[in-house]
Amino acid sequence: MTDAAPSVSGRPRLDALLVYSGRGVRAIGMGILAVLIAIYLDAVGFSTPRIGFLLGVSLVGGVALSSLVVVAGPVMSRRNWFVLLGVITGFSGILLVVTDNFWLLTIGSFFGAFAASGMHHGPIVQLEQAGLAEVATPEQRTKSFAYLSVFSSGGRAFGALLAGLATVLIKIFDLEPVDAYRITISMYAILNFGAAAIYMALSSAVETGTIGVGRFTNPLRTKSRGRILGISGLFGIDSMAGGMVSDAFVSFWLFIHFGVNEGTIGAVLVVAQIWNLGSIWAAPYVARRIGLLNTMVWTQIGANLLLIAFALAPTLPIAIGLFILRELFNEMDVPTRQSYVMAIAPPDERVVMAGANNLGRTVFRMPSTTFTGLLWSNSVTAAPFIIAATAKLVYDVAVYAAFRGVKPPEEDLRASDEAEEAALDGTTEVPATDRTL
Secondary structure, three states, X not given: OOOOOOOOOOOHHHHHHHHHHHHHHHHHHHHHHHHHHHHHHHHHOOOHHHHHHHHHHHHHHHHHHHHHHHXXXXXXXXXXXXXXXXXXXXXXXXXXXXXXXXXXXXXXXHHHOOXXXXXXXXXXXXXXXXXXXXXXXXXXXHHHHHHHHHHHHHHXXXXXXXXXXXXXXXXXXXXXXXXXXXXXXXXXXXXXXXXXXXXXXXXXXXXXXOOOOOOOOOHHHOOOHXXXXXXXXXXXXXXXXXXXXXXXXXXXXXXXXXXXXXXHHHHXXXXXXHHHHHHHHHHHHXXXXXXXXXXXXXXXXXXXXXXXXXXHOOOHHHHHHHHHHHHHHHOOHHHHHXXXXXXXXXXXXXXXXXXXXXXXXXXHHOOHHHHHHHHOOOOOOOHHHHHHHHHHHHHHHHHHHHHOOOOOHHHHHHHHHHHHHXXXXXXXOOOHHHOOO
């Protein structure tokens, strides 16, 4: 078995709340930066290629820091890694608002996640996943990851609203735009320092016995390297396809293909976000009924078929209806995927598993937006959506075929209990987690 009850030492419930809170606080900062970073860099006087370079460096830095945590994770405690990374990001945020030197900002972007590319990437993400897997019981693990996603989505939404402070400072207090942006973006640094302070309160419950023993980890020599590399590569395909059809491209498609105005597009995305939150909340309950892998795969097959239908929709109302319906299923694989990979990895290899998944998803996602841009270089067609959905369907089938026989321990135990009850009742009912849809 590769899962176990959380450690009896420390404060597991409080630690889970601290991890949620740290994610929420960081997500607020990320929401602010997502709205203002490109606008601010343009106002400072950087050209579009230089802005693109700075944001690209941020992605490279995320990969490098994630790799560092994978290899050097056992050198010190997870708590210290949480705090260190939060402090580094905070200082990078300070650098963003106190200088307009391009090369200093390049250094800041490398360490500070200026690209604001989301909360499913970066070195802290793998620490969150490994830590939550330690403090949550197997039966509560998926629900814990669902809570993490809810804190993340809520934080980013609130951060996007806080970014409006810049407009208030410009229009009401008559500040210069650059100064207003700097004051607002300074909250990014403050929030990351705040997250580091939250992480300082973590207890030993988030640790494993191999953390802090002063040795490095070779991911290629771990006991579960086959699973780690196999599932990480598959997740990379899924991430690349997802990057091809991000909300920015959906918005552009609605704008060009159907002539929808910005306000309507915004309203559609707000409704979609609400459905996303609903799917995240529902994921643990669906997974308990049909199993983690089944939930990951079958909900995504439905979402990807709806994506193809959306791209081929003949009218705007049908397109919007199909897109919103897709969002009911689209995020259901996020907490179930995170829970599944933590369940099938030994506790001392969870940071490696989470880090490999993180790296695979990030590296494969890098060229995805460029690919969509090339497909749309001559005319805006449905091609990116159909190609992305097809790639995702291939991923769904591949991950199901490869890991159908690899069940989390709690599902094996539940299936065993159901089989015993069925034997006592004289029936041969198929256990819930062995059913397909």
